[in-house]
Amino acid sequence: MTKTLLKLSCPDRVGLLSCLSGWVARHGGNLLEVNQFTDVEASWFFARMEIETETLSLDLPGVQAAFEPIGIELKAQWTIRPAESRMKVVILVSKLGHCLADLLWRWRSGELAFDIPCVISNHEDFREMVERERIEFLYIPVATGNKEAALAEVTARLRSTNPDLVVLARYMQIIPRAVCEEFDGRIMNIHHSFLPSFTGANPYQRAYERGVKLIGATCHYATAELDAGPIIDQEVMRVDHFHLPADLVRIGRDCERLALARSLRWHLNDRVLIHGNKSIVFRD
Amino acid sequence: MTKTLLKLSCPDRVGLLSCLSGWVARHGGNLLEVNQFTDVEASWFFARMEIETETLSLDLPGVQAAFEPIGIELKAQWTIRPAESRMKVVILVSKLGHCLADLLWRWRSGELAFDIPCVISNHEDFREMVERERIEFLYIPVATGNKEAALAEVTARLRSTNPDLVVLARYMQIIPRAVCEEFDGRIMNIHHSFLPSFTGANPYQRAYERGVKLIGATCHYATAELDAGPIIDQEVMRVDHFHLPADLVRIGRDCERLALARSLRWHLNDRVLIHGNKSIVFRD
Amino acid sequence: MTKTLLKLSCPDRVGLLSCLSGWVARHGGNLLEVNQFTDVEASWFFARMEIETETLSLDLPGVQAAFEPIGIELKAQWTIRPAESRMKVVILVSKLGHCLADLLWRWRSGELAFDIPCVISNHEDFREMVERERIEFLYIPVATGNKEAALAEVTARLRSTNPDLVVLARYMQIIPRAVCEEFDGRIMNIHHSFLPSFTGANPYQRAYERGVKLIGATCHYATAELDAGPIIDQEVMRVDHFHLPADLVRIGRDCERLALARSLRWHLNDRVLIHGNKSIVFRD
Amino acid sequence: MTKTLLKLSCPDRVGLLSCLSGWVARHGGNLLEVNQFTDVEASWFFARMEIETETLSLDLPGVQAAFEPIGIELKAQWTIRPAESRMKVVILVSKLGHCLADLLWRWRSGELAFDIPCVISNHEDFREMVERERIEFLYIPVATGNKEAALAEVTARLRSTNPDLVVLARYMQIIPRAVCEEFDGRIMNIHHSFLPSFTGANPYQRAYERGVKLIGATCHYATAELDAGPIIDQEVMRVDHFHLPADLVRIGRDCERLALARSLRWHLNDRVLIHGNKSIVFRD
Numbered sequence A, B, C, D: 001m002t003k004t005l006l007k008l009s010c011p012d013r014v015g016l017l018s019c020l021s022g023w024v025a026r027h028g029g030n031l032l033e034v035n036q037f038t039d040v041e042a043s044w045f046f047a048r049m050e051i052e053t054e055t056l057s058l059d060l061p062g063v064q065a066a067f068e069p070i071g072i073e074l075k076a077q078w079t080i081r082p083a084e085s086r087m088k089v090v091i092l093v094s095k096l097g098h099c100l101a102d103l104l105w106r107w108r109s110g111e112l113a114f115d116i117p118c119v120i121s122n123h124e125d126f127r128e129m130v131e132r133e134r135i136e137f138l139y140i141p142v143a144t145g146n147k148e149a150a151l152a153e154v155t156a157r158l159r160s161t162n163p164d165l166v167v168l169a170r171y172m173q174i175i176p177r178a179v180c181e182e183f184d185g186r187i188m189n190i191h192h193s194f195l196p197s198f199t200g201a202n203p204y205q206r207a208y209e210r211g212v213k214l215i216g217a218t219c220h221y222a223t224a225e226l227d228a229g230p231i232i233d234q235e236v237m238r239v240d241h242f243h244l245p246a247d248l249v250r251i252g253r254d255c256e257r258l259a260l261a262r263s264l265r266w267h268l269n270d271r272v273l274i275h276g277n278k279s280i281v282f283r284d
Helices: A016-026 A060-073 A098-108 A127-131 A148-162 A177-180 A203-210 A245-267 B016-026 B061-073 B098-107 B127-130 B147-161 B177-182 B202-210 B245-268 C014-027 C060-074 C098-108 C126-132 C147-159 C177-182 C203-210 C245-268 D016-026 D058-072 D098-108 D127-131 D149-159 D177-183 D202-212 D246-267
Strands: A003-011 A028-040 A044-052 A077-082 A085-095 A116-119 A136-139 A164-166 A187-191 A216-222 A230-239 A272-275 A278-281 B004-009 B030-039 B044-052 B077-082 B087-093 B118-121 B136-139 B163-169 B187-191 B214-221 B229-236 B272-276 B278-281 C004-012 C030-039 C044-052 C076-080 C085-095 C116-122 C135-138 C164-169 C187-191 C216-222 C231-238 C272-276 C277-283 D003-011 D030-039 D044-050 D077-082 D089-093 D119-122 D138-139 D165-168 D187-191 D214-221 D232-240 D270-274 D278-281
Touching: A003 A016, A003 A272, A016 A028, A016 A044, A016 A060, A016 B016, A016 D003, A028 B016, A028 B030, A028 C030, A028 C177, A044 A272, A060 A077, A060 D030, A060 D232, A077 C014, A077 C272, A085 A148, A085 A245, A098 A127, A098 A245, A098 D098, A116 A148, A116 D077, A127 A136, A148 A177, A148 A187, A164 A245, A187 A245, A230 A245, A245 A272, A245 D030, A245 D246, A272 C231, B004 B016, B004 B061, B004 B229, B004 B272, B016 B030, B016 B061, B044 B272, B061 B077, B061 B136, B087 B098, B087 B127, B087 B147, B087 B245, B098 B245, B098 C098, B118 B147, B118 D003, B118 D058, B127 B214, B163 B245, B187 D030, B229 B245, B245 B272, B245 C245, B278 C164, C004 C014, C004 C060, C004 C216, C004 C272, C014 C030, C014 C044, C014 C060, C014 C177, C014 D016, C014 D030, C030 D016, C030 D030, C044 C272, C060 C076, C085 C098, C085 C147, C085 C245, C098 C126, C098 C245, C126 C135, C126 D098, C135 D232, C147 C177, C164 C245, C187 C245, C231 C245, C231 C277, C272 D232, D003 D058, D003 D270, D016 D030, D016 D044, D016 D058, D030 D058, D044 D270, D089 D098, D089 D149, D098 D127, D127 D138, D202 D246, D214 D246, D232 D246, D232 D278, D246 D270
Parallel strands: A085 A116, A085 A164, A116 A136, A164 A187, B087 B118, B087 B163, B118 B136, B163 B187, C085 C116, C085 C164, C116 C135, C164 C187, D089 D119, D089 D165, D119 D138, D165 D187
Antiparallel strands: A003 A044, A003 A077, A028 A044, A187 A216, A216 A230, A272 A278, B004 B044, B004 B077, B030 B044, B187 B214, B214 B229, B272 B278, C004 C044, C004 C076, C030 C044, C187 C216, C216 C231, C272 C277, D003 D044, D003 D077, D030 D044, D187 D214, D214 D232, D270 D278
């Protein structure tokens, strides 16, 4: 069985779900899973539908064309795509490889289905780890003095690759505001704190100094403002007075891996819809 | 704004959601929240819809009558009721009052909206706690030798009260099989272990002896088989080697309170649908 | 069996544990539990010892007198007291009673052993809840214009009562800086956010606006700086996009109750040692 | 700074901690961390001490020889070893590689310090993953008919390697009772359920059928009785009605990885002491 995913958000009005499910039914579609949410305050409607592809009376382009006028009428943002199509995900990393290694394992084992056109890093540390998976490793060093040029090179590469998603898997360079805007909703960052606590640098050291009893990690979309984009998932673990900053770093790695892996999974399955500064996540 | 709740389960077929949401739309209903689940293995469909009552073109009896033929056609089990109607909940308790006290607080503060026709206990311990809330307290002692008669009296009282739900809030008597069947899906029990571990008596002592590192509580519907009914919610907390059975009892109390309060909330809001030995829970 | 609790912190040096445990042994004391922590960075030593009282060759004043010279030599802060002595705890509350109700239940049921000389509130809402437990309820209204006078009255009452601990159980007035300093380490506050996120007012509303996926509560000692004192415990629960601010408030109540109850328990059992802006907590 | 670890358990008596810490002090040792626990019911004493090696007046053999008579007098089980010495850990795996991959990453990155003399598997699947780390991969197939011979070969290899620990990282063969006894306390198994729920085969399928709302994993020492040995750590995650057995398997993998990695860490650092069917774990 293959699946077709419809993801949609639009201004709220009466009868939207009936309109959408009726449209699916008219094309013979068997609904496997439906998620719906109305943000009453914003008066906005969000939906995700999983349709059994074989039951649809049209092929994919036909379905998309048939939905076009409805999307226009509803003033909707929408996508329809086969669940089996694999997103292109570029991964950026610096010197901490736990998230990269975790994603590579989930990718290789098939737990997460996506393609990795390349891994970009400002260090050479993970060339072997990447290349032995037969993935291109792109070394773009960032030194004081060449930051702008280096990030322009990264951006150029992103443009030419045109990925569905960019994952900042502990990439310790700040992505320029203009790039965040250009790839709006397509850059996922894992921040090593429980946001909005400890935005910016050295969150574990600052968590240690504050004496918190729980540490965490936050996966969010990167926006122009640092660490302020829509949150997709967060994870926390308990710590004690005897944990030194190095312990927080170690324990936090597991938070980061879990929050990033879940967020990526949901993004790959069209389960995340962004609205303003928030994420609607139809978890699975 | 008031709300009308439609809860339904029926054999699966194509077009069910379209049928239901179309029906709501035809009667002018504005859908506030929709939850849907298809158990592919059992080929069974489950849905819950929150409709803005004021938008419906019919009053409650009208709506119910209008749905009648659809329910028959779909071979569905269904209810339509105002979200504001308060369920009648009888609480049974023995000598441990933490769950009772917790429910009374949530009830009195309005966190949970329901009515308590009476509290039944086989001990006098909580008479004052109950009566000061102006709730009837019914003492039905259970002694060896009179068990059957006592439980018959409890049952008679349940029959005459005809509650929407019976909560066994640490009632340490086994409800007879026939009563479980008579009140099928209407008896909620909080068991002081992480089921299916430690069914039956003294779970904390046995958890201690086994040396588990997490203890828990399980809220489930009572069925003929002890501690084997559909699970609604579970909660766990970490324990260590230095925790004695009395510590597990103490820590477990918080698990029990949380799991019971959440489960009751979902039941009161028609968020739990039972199918065979499982609960479908549309959490909020 | 009764227990004597020794709590101590002092500058670190070699042989401290040997010194302390040797001292206990010389007075016949059987150690039931020993906790020790060295803050290597601060070069500070922390210990807590539970001694079987009956095995000690001296009575309490004798033991305290015998320890006096050691305390001086080690430049230590220390206390020796019977575990059975009950601390005097004054509770302050405003219009949200869930923490108060929770503490009253744990107190009445004996889960937590302490005395409550009085409950102070700037509202009358909980008079009945308090007085029916035969606890004095003190109504000290705080209106714009009389804030200073009202808080002076609260302070006077605290001075005359001389409690071992003051619990701010959702008391929505800011305790004056001077009072925090006067009762240093003796005022426990439950803050309704996961600190250091959302210090100050309306944390749940702000958590909603930020779109966090976990909300929490923090129990800490009040210091001159608002919501910046030593953290004792924190608790979090998952939330979703469909949770409105009122839902966060509701879910957060359970976080607050749990974090406060645990923190109070540890404080009552001399399990919390404060050093600078951090708490060393020897959990049980 | 290097560290010497003293781990000890013995029958309880008055003055044990004083005796041990006094002994350390007499040899000039600076105690960095001390953990102690008395099982009052069993009247047994457990301790772990971290000593700054450079402060000791004797070298390792000297220290061990000096402790010998104390160990005898206390009828203690004890070890003294440098924290820096690396344990030899043999890993066994079958066809599910997530735990193996996780351990390899933690090993390679230095998060966990140990040596891997070889990985043994009854399948060829992970030869490349292991050999590219320059670790010996030993393929010992187990077919119906040759089970005994195959497990004898595994056992022979374990004997010749004489590892400090054997990790069953989802090795789907039952280790013979005699081998469990021979390597008592040195075989660590990760079981894919929250024990004592779902011992034996197919726990995720059975968890699905039971409709549990939390799934988990348990790391324990293997003993003669299947899945009944001392538990070191457990981890759980929430699941919902819409999770199929394959989802439980996926979510459970993260539970397994976390519980195993933490347990291994504690074992490598001499933080786990076994007594009867329980583990005393001095967590870090």
